[in-house]
Amino acid sequence: MSTLRLFYALWPDTALADTLASWAARAQPHSKGRPMRTETLHMTLAFLGAVEQDIAAELVDATPYHRLLPGAVPIDRYGVFARPRILWAGPQHTPEPLQASHDGLWLWLSAFGFTPPPQPFRPHVTLLRNIERPEPPADAPPPVTWRYDRMVLVASESTDGGSRYRVLARSRPQPG
Numbered sequence: 001m002s003t004l005r006l007f008y009a010l011w012p013d014t015a016l017a018d019t020l021a022s023w024a025a026r027a028q029p030h031s032k033g034r035p036m037r038t039e040t041l042h043m044t045l046a047f048l049g050a051v052e053q054d055i056a057a058e059l060v061d062a063t064p065y066h067r068l069l070p071g072a073v074p075i076d077r078y079g080v081f082a083r084p085r086i087l088w089a090g091p092q093h094t095p096e097p098l099q100a101s102h103d104g105l106w107l108w109l110s111a112f113g114f115t116p117p118p119q120p121f122r123p124h125v126t127l128l129r130n131i132e133r134p135e136p137p138a139d140a141p142p143p144v145t146w147r148y149d150r151m152v153l154v155a156s157e158s159t160d161g162g163s164r165y166r167v168l169a170r171s172r173p174q175p176g
């Protein structure tokens with residue numbers, strides 16, 4: 001059976017995506033590398049990898065009913081993942097409610113047969129790929145607050161021009 005490469009993420013609104021793109025542009029002269037397209041910027045909550053079609057269909061149906069508690073993440077620093085050569089933006093400290101949403105999402109996913117990764121959650125937005133410097137720029141732009149109340153289920157599809165993302169489902173915000 002064929003599979004879909006899936007992940008759950010927070011998706012910024014266009015204003016925040018523009019701000020994040022400006023963070024990428026600001027770092028690029030220092031870090032070099034290739035900026036992610038503005039419309040692809042996101043914060044991954046759970047990467048599922050290759051998922052069988054029937055399980056993917058179950059996730060699409062169930063995702064609207066997984067309510068995230070609304071929260072806010074400060075985006076206040078640059079960071080680097082040296083081995084994959086990524087420059088990212090994210091919080092200095094993971095907010096406890098975001099950690100709880102991440103943990104709760106994985107607990108919910110366990111009912112579908114998924115197991116959480118062994119590595120700790122490192123919330124980040126990938127800004128630049130193939131960077132040429134192992135350290136981030138010394139100074140970050142003014143911090144921004146990312147307010148979120150839902151997550152999206154995304155399929156990552158490889159094309160000739162690289163990966164393309166397709167939103168398959170959205171969780172519903174908490175009522176009230």
Ligand code: ATP
Nearest residue numbers: 005007042043044046047117126156157158162163
């Ligand atoms: P490409 O890998 O083709 O360059 P991409 O990294 O944008 O493109 P995916 O590899 O499908 O696309 O990843 C989708 C999202 O999941 C990205 O945010 C990526 O950082 C994250 N991700 C990918 N692999 C893992 C992993 N093993 N653990 C955690 N997050 C991952």
Ligand code: MG
Nearest residue numbers: 047084156163
């Ligand atoms: Mg990848």
